[in-house]
Amino acid sequence: MSDDRRLDVLRAIIEDYVSTNEPVGSKSLVERHQLGVSPATVRNDMAVLEDEGFITQPHTSAGRVPTDKGYRLFVDRLSSVKPLSPAERKAIESFLGGAVDLDDVVHRTVRLLAQLTHQVAVVQYPSLARSSVRHLELVHISDTRLLVVLITDTGRVEQRMLDLPGALSEDGVAELRTLFNVRIAGSPLADAPGLLADLPDVVTTEARPNVVAVMTTVLETLIERPEERIVLAGTANLARTTALDFPGTIRPVLEALEEQVVLLRLFGEVPDAQTVRVSIGEENPHEGLWTASVVSTGYGGSSAVPLAGLGVLGPTRMDYPGAITAVRAVARYVGQILAEG
Amino acid sequence: MSDDRRLDVLRAIIEDYVSTNEPVGSKSLVERHQLGVSPATVRNDMAVLEDEGFITQPHTSAGRVPTDKGYRLFVDRLSSVKPLSPAERKAIESFLGGAVDLDDVVHRTVRLLAQLTHQVAVVQYPSLARSSVRHLELVHISDTRLLVVLITDTGRVEQRMLDLPGALSEDGVAELRTLFNVRIAGSPLADAPGLLADLPDVVTTEARPNVVAVMTTVLETLIERPEERIVLAGTANLARTTALDFPGTIRPVLEALEEQVVLLRLFGEVPDAQTVRVSIGEENPHEGLWTASVVSTGYGGSSAVPLAGLGVLGPTRMDYPGAITAVRAVARYVGQILAEG
């Protein structure tokens, strides 16, 4: 039964190709790995692997290159988990530990991921919808102007300036503040519309316009503005790749990375925080990313319902075990930090 | 006196080179422009221009390409201001007008600039140091926990969680809030340390630890964290450029753009909001940007002391008049919006 060896050959091909970035031939394969067979045998195995669609040759007289399907098999069945070195673990801990607020956490995370994996890193801000209200602050600017500040338990802060339809004193603002906080403080943002729905009915007619105005602003604030929700780092790593990785140019990839919609779809259904999802080449939803792979996972929140996603993106010729390990570890630490903060 | 015509020739060379991205020869020059002289005459002028270092030829039998020095002269003396089309003006106004808060303004601005100029756009967040305190909000989370929220007149919000050395009731928090706001609300952040310095001395001994704790946090918050202060867009435009623009690869440029330190230096001494600064090729401080040009200006604040900078970056082969116009116009609109909001 030589099925096992064929998989060994596939693994060897992928490892060599990832590290050398050159199509790998039967001879160099047996030289670099202890396969215990001759090049001719390996060639037979390679022919079968090619028939099955796991590898391909760029041109007749060249070595083999893994296909998307080959990487897929490698990731699913062949790659053993690569443990994090104590030094790396320490680096993650100390680098993320120094963060002072949510923005800082997110930015440190994305740069750390880019550095660990030498790929493009992508981190999504904790979703507003899945956070809870820590506090709603109303700041009296003038009698007809109010600053609405919404603070979530993940440390996110959203604010809006608001022109009131009627005048409101400092004390009036304080009343409003209590009115709102009693209802929504501590509750998930998603529940806010329901919790506030009856507000206009429980206040006096004259207070109503102001209450409605504040309520409208608060509810508007809950609507995500996708523009600001994703942060990138390490795009320069894309330029490190060669013509074999991205046919022609990295431009479509850079363009895809600038479209927030595309990035959001990468985290469309984030897996739970324990699972790392790998999306290879044409498995990706967006055409511009068909030459790339994405390793992503959820972080924060409960493990079943993560707060948001993070991950790395690179050429399909990627060190998957390394990327998976890094992504998982970073996600875990970020989750911890958010839970503490 | 043929000096004028020589400058006309330089202008023509730059215009052609910018639009065609190919070294321009004497023959095609006279074909595309009404210079009123023969190719031979133009050749003589070109020889002089080359002697003076304004143009160069990539190889002997090729046309001429402008040098950094040539672009410099073009920008300083030759380029007439390109007016904004009404459509563009309208687009700027409506696109920026829809912004709901500071983050939104900044992100819309950077994307707008990238789209208008087809270059990489860079926008710096309004500097904390040059803003004033609109309000300092202290939110009582528990008796030993406080959320400090600093809101500036530019709409920027910074927050910190704080563990108190001693217990503090809701009323105590309210007192503290007043204590601080009376002193610093409305004042420039830069003055805050001076305005708060006497605080520990005017409160009771038992209140002092808490006051000092809050004070420390507030002052820490004033220290800029450079990591979050700059936003990019349009990096995909870099990949659009050819081998002539960036020798070899765009990687050093992308790398420079990821180093916040480098970007901050681009705005090191922002010119006043009326002036647009152009930094060409090797005039740039960072080696990675020696093949690029930066068009930047200040925005917001008083025109003498702008709040921060914005600009675009691209190959030295850039449409300078267009970029200058776009940068100036966008800066003006953003300044207006910040002043209103």
Next chain:
DNA sequence: GCTGGCACTCATTGGATCCGAGTGCCAATC
């Protein structure tokens, strides 16, 4: 000072050739 003419340069292009890495296949071997 401008222009037409002309010899010269040299990157680019296309074609022809060689080289070699790598393959597929087959007969021999274990």
Next chain:
DNA sequence: GATTGGCACTCGGATCCAATGAGTGCCAGC
């Protein structure tokens, strides 16, 4: 039946060469 050495074959890449032509510099004449 799996493995292996041998061998013919393929074809991309490197090298060389000649032809091409865009563009130049220079000069004599207007």
